[in-house]
Amino acid sequence: MAQRPAARLSVNGQSHEYHGDPRRSLLDVLRLDLGLTGTKKGCDHGQCGACTVIVNGRRINSCLTLAVMHDEDEITTIEGIGTPDALSTLQAAFVAHDGFQCGYCTPGQICSATAMIEEIRQGWPSAVTADPADKPAVAEAEIRERMSGNLCRCGAYDNILAAIRDAMAQTEAAR
Amino acid sequence: MSDTYDTPDTRDMLDRTRQGVIGKPLDRPEGPLKVAGTATYAAEYVRENCAEGVLVGATISTGRVKKIHRDLVMAMPGVLGVYSSERMLRRAAQGTAGEAPEQDVSKVDFPMQPVALVVAETFEQATNAAKALQIDYDDQSGDAQFMPQDVDAEPAADPITAGDLDRAMRDAAHSVDLAFTTPGHASAAMEPHAAIAEWDGRDLTLWGSLQMLTYNVAELADSLGIDPKHVHLLSPYVGGGFGSKLGISHEAVAAAIAAKELDRPVRVVMSRQQVFQSIMRRSETEQRIRLGCGTDGRLTAFGHEALVSNLPGEEFSEPVTQASEFLYAGENRLLAVRKSDITRLTAGSVRAPGEAVGMQALEVAMDELAEAAGIDPVELRKRNLPDEVPGEGTPYSSRRLVEALDAGAAAFGWNKRSAKPCARREGEWWIGMGVASAARVNILAKAEARVTLTADGHVIVETDHTDIGTGSYAILGQVAAEMLGQPIDRTTVRLGDSRLPSGAGSGGSWGASSTGSAVFLACEAIRATLAQALGCASDDLLLQDGKAWAEGVEPRPVTDLLSEDLTRTGKIEPGKLMEKVNQSTYGAFFCEVAVNAFTGETRIRRMTGAFGFGRVLNAKTARSQCIGGMVWGIGSALTEELAFDSRDGHLVNHDLGEYHVPVHADIPDMEVILLEERDPHASPIQAKGVGELGICGAAGAVANAIYNACGVRLHDFPMTPDKLLADLPDPFAPAA
Numbered sequence: 034m035a036q037r038p039a040a041r042l043s044v045n046g047q048s049h050e051y052h053g054d055p056r057r058s059l060l061d062v063l064r065l066d067l068g069l070t071g072t073k074k075g076c077d078h079g080q081c082g083a084c085t086v087i088v089n090g091r092r093i094n095s096c097l098t099l100a101v102m103h104d105e106d107e108i109t110t111i112e113g114i115g116t117p118d119a120l121s122t123l124q125a126a127f128v129a130h131d132g133f134q135c136g137y138c139t140p141g142q143i144c145s146a147t148a149m150i151e152e153i154r155q156g157w158p159s160a161v162t163a164d165p166a167d168k169p170a171v172a173e174a175e176i177r178e179r180m181s182g183n184l185c186r187c188g189a190y191d192n193i194l195a196a197i198r199d200a201m202a203q204t205e206a207a208r
Numbered sequence: 209m210s211d212t213y214d215t216p217d218t219r220d221m222l223d224r225t226r227q228g229v230i231g232k233p234l235d236r237p238e239g240p241l242k243v244a245g246t247a248t249y250a251a252e253y254v255r256e257n258c259a260e261g262v263l264v265g266a267t268i269s270t271g272r273v274k275k276i277h278r279d280l281v282m283a284m285p286g287v288l289g290v291y292s293s294e295r296m297l298r299r300a301a302q303g304t305a306g307e308a309p310e311q312d313v314s315k316v317d318f319p320m321q322p323v324a325l326v327v328a329e330t331f332e333q334a335t336n337a338a339k340a341l342q343i344d345y346d347d348q349s350g351d352a353q354f355m356p357q358d359v360d361a362e363p364a365a366d367p368i369t370a371g372d373l374d375r376a377m378r379d380a381a382h383s384v385d386l387a388f389t390t391p392g393h394a395s396a397a398m399e400p401h402a403a404i405a406e407w408d409g410r411d412l413t414l415w416g417s418l419q420m421l422t423y424n425v426a427e428l429a430d431s432l433g434i435d436p437k438h439v440h441l442l443s444p445y446v447g448g449g450f451g452s453k454l455g456i457s458h459e460a461v462a463a464a465i466a467a468k469e470l471d472r473p474v475r476v477v478m479s480r481q482q483v484f485q486s487i488m489r490r491s492e493t494e495q496r497i498r499l500g501c502g503t504d505g506r507l508t509a510f511g512h513e514a515l516v517s518n519l520p521g522e523e524f525s526e527p528v529t530q531a532s533e534f535l536y537a538g539e540n541r542l543l544a545v546r547k548s549d550i551t552r553l554t555a556g557s558v559r560a561p562g563e564a565v566g567m568q569a570l571e572v573a574m575d576e577l578a579e580a581a582g583i584d585p586v587e588l589r590k591r592n593l594p595d596e597v598p599g600e601g602t603p604y605s606s607r608r609l610v611e612a613l614d615a616g617a618a619a620f621g622w623n624k625r626s627a628k629p630c631a632r633r634e635g636e637w638w639i640g641m642g643v644a645s646a647a648r649v650n651i652l653a654k655a656e657a658r659v660t661l662t663a664d665g666h667v668i669v670e671t672d673h674t675d676i677g678t679g680s681y682a683i684l685g686q687v688a689a690e691m692l693g694q695p696i697d698r699t700t701v702r703l704g705d706s707r708l709p710s711g712a713g714s715g716g717s718w719g720a721s722s723t724g725s726a727v728f729l730a731c732e733a734i735r736a737t738l739a740q741a742l743g744c745a746s747d748d749l750l751l752q753d754g755k756a757w758a759e760g761v762e763p764r765p766v767t768d769l770l771s772e773d774l775t776r777t778g779k780i781e782p783g784k785l786m787e788k789v790n791q792s793t794y795g796a797f798f799c800e801v802a803v804n805a806f807t808g809e810t811r812i813r814r815m816t817g818a819f820g821f822g823r824v825l826n827a828k829t830a831r832s833q834c835i836g837g838m839v840w841g842i843g844s845a846l847t848e849e850l851a852f853d854s855r856d857g858h859l860v861n862h863d864l865g866e867y868h869v870p871v872h873a874d875i876p877d878m879e880v881i882l883l884e885e886r887d888p889h890a891s892p893i894q895a896k897g898v899g900e901l902g903i904c905g906a907a908g909a910v911a912n913a914i915y916n917a918c919g920v921r922l923h924d925f926p927m928t929p930d931k932l933l934a935d936l937p938d939p940f941a942p943a944a
């Protein structure tokens with residue numbers, strides 16, 4: 034009898050079967066098995082956000098979850114968001130606003146912000162939302178709070194915020 | 209073209225060239241790769257049959273390894289080898305060492321020092337086996353000293369003295385005598401140290417995360433006992449360095465040794481905890497600052513003394529008083545740094561060694577003196593800028609500190625500050641403003657770069673220089689495009705390959721001005737050849753958008769002047785100007801904070817920095833360096849602190865969950881003013897360094913703003929709520 038694959042992952046629209054070591058994190062499967070090294074490892078402990086990917090529409094730290102737990106999940110990594118020749122609006126805004134320096138936290142920032150923009154649109158509250166029953170304001174405090182799981186040791190925060198705001202405005206205008 | 213920089217180049221060539229790209233806020237050329245995740249960092253190269261190595265740290269503080277129980281882990285699934293050798297590193301190399309640091313991991317110098325490498329087929333197998341590895345030690349920790357105060361400190365250098373400080377303090381109309389402490393800091397670059405080593409016979413290729421390849425080749429070769437010509441390093445993208453990747457460290461040497469033994473590629477990536485525990489720390493400091501002035505606010509007494517620490521045998525000592533040597537007046541002086549040898553991990557360069565912690569204390573002391581003298585703190589600083597370096601008599605090259613203070617004050621709205629603390633209250637928050645000067649030494653380093661103007665009119669810049677987020681790819685291309693009159697999109701910059709000419713490397717804020725000057729000199733040589741072909745003098749040659757002309761000579765496409773690719777190498781070496789003229793960089797920070805009247809929590813509300821650092825090569829990447837430095841200053845003021853266990857010297861908060869670097873929510877809007885400046889004494893491109901200036905003094909502005917907000921003066925960084933709480937004024941009392 035054919036062995037059932039440990040996990041069928043859909044990554045950036047492509048399906049993969051993962052049969053390997055069940056101890057392997059989703060992050061390491063992406064980086065080592067699938068060659069998707071755009072997702073970074075900064076701490077392997079859920080403390081930096083460099084490994085942020087989007088799973089079924091929600092951002093998660095891929096270092097804190099095992100690949101085998103993602104059978105049938107839809108995973109989007111930075112490579113699925115845009116390519117150097119066809120950047121997403123947000124990626125292009127990061128370049129224009131210099132929302133990075135060394136670039137190591139950057140894919141995580143962008144994956145995180147991509148999902149965060151959707152969270153605000155859907156009205157999810159955050160710790161700084163005045164009244165959780167209300168729609169959160171698209172304010173800088175909201176963005177800063179929601180992005181605080183993504184560390185940038187180069188200290189590009191001011192520019193990252195500008196890039197996110199710019200991309201949000203562009204997307205709104207195009208709506 | 210080669211140049212020992214002995215006479216200032218005052219031609220301002222880059223102001224006379226026509227392309228118009230120098231200084232412009234151009235996007236980084238490698239930006240699209242970084243935002244799309246296709247820029248490749250050290251651990252990410254695909255090498256066939258690559259084995260995975262995990263380092264093992266010592267569980268004693270000092271002593272010797274007696275026995276490593278290899279057999280048990282060798283029997284574990286996938287394990288290929290356990291390495292522990294005389295050549296593996298006990299300590300990381302200090303910046304610009306150019307030779308092997310302390311080797312032989314049978315000795316243990318500090319807690320969690322790497323003592324072995326376990327290699328397996330997979331990362332999970334290696335991690336598991338590394339955890340299972342049993343090691344017997346001869347524990348000599350009983351003799352070790354862990355606290356800098358508990359040992360007799362030795363002078364780190366000859367003290368600088370002038371006049372009679374004690375007497376000047378007694379005679380001063382106003383004076384302050386203050387004791388400060390700053391804790392240890394970690395670089396905490398986002399990319400952990402990583403290496404992939406692969407041998408081809410006697411030749412080693414190593415993909416690493418390194419700041420200074422020329423030095424790193426020598427360090428790695430010396431560590432392995434091989435000729436440097438057999439070492440090839442690749443480090444085209446580096447996920448941050450901040451000093452931690454200046455020298456070769458444990459993972460690179462261990463990977464090379466294991467790869468040789470196993471005859472297959474080996475990757476070693478340090479865990480975040482290992483990076484914290486075994487690479488480098490910034491030393492903690494104790495500082496005493498004595499300042500005295502007359503009724504006019506002019507400094508007559510200036511004392512700055514510090515106690516720092518390092519491991520026994522390390523020469524490096526945090527140069528705490530570096531900026532105090534040249535920044536302010538005061539004819540009666542004492543500057544002295546002492547160093548304690550203690551058992552904690554190696555102390556070395558962390559972004560802006562010296563000024564990062566020395567300036568933040570000095571700038572608080574200046575604020576207190578201003579208050580004692582009843583003089584506005586901006587004004588007090590302006591009154592105390594000496595005409596020449598006190599005691600040395602060296603003149604200054606360019607110093608735009610007054611302009612920085614004025615421009616910053618105007619942009620920030622300094623005139624709205626109340627001189628008295630507790631004057632402004634918004635809800636639960638006390639609001640206050642603070643100022644500090646920025647100052648940082650400037651260094652020109654030896655550098656070499658090769659520039660090619662191809663027959664079809666492309667510009668290629670090549671050097672082993674690195675871009676650690678600093679903007680090297682952008683600015684080196686801008687220098688070359690400007691000099692050779694080609695559009696920036698016809699310019700390619702190749703970095704981070706040790707086979708390319710030796711750039712200065714990224715560190716000490718010297719990369720841009722040094723390697724930029726080498727690129728400039730290579731371009732000058734190309735221009736000379738083009739001028740000859742066109743029939744004009746080199747300095748008369750005009751180049752723009754691929755055309756060449758001169759006064760009275762018709763424009764021609766540059767490609768018409770070229771029969772083949774034109775390649776020249778430029779070299780620069782520091783010369784007499786470094787000694788003869790003080791070329792430091794300057795700036796000013798203005799900060800507004802809110803301090804919670806009940807909890808003592810400090811929030812930064814806004815921050816302005818104004819900086820003068822010679823020619824700006826790219827206004828966008830230079831600004832990024834400045835905001836990055838200011839973020840570090842905020843971390844240093846409010847949250848960053850390495851905590852060591854006083855019983856065994858181990859680093860307690862060895863990860864990003866416990867060592868608190870600033871996050872998005874901590875950082876307010878930042879305003880940066882770049883002052884136009886040319887410093888021909890610093891480099892032929894009239895540029896200086898900016899990678900560290902933005903941190904040097906920033907935390908002082910925060911501390912001064914905290915005092916102005918709530919009236920609490922702290923001298924122990926970081927200024928966490930628990931320290932503020934006891935002295936906060938009655939939260940229910942009305943604002944003063």
Ligand code: FES
Binds near residue numbers: 073075077079094095
């Ligand atoms: S690598 Fe996952 S949060 Fe840091």
Ligand code: FES
Binds near residue numbers: 139184189447677
């Ligand atoms: S860009 Fe370097 S850590 Fe964010």
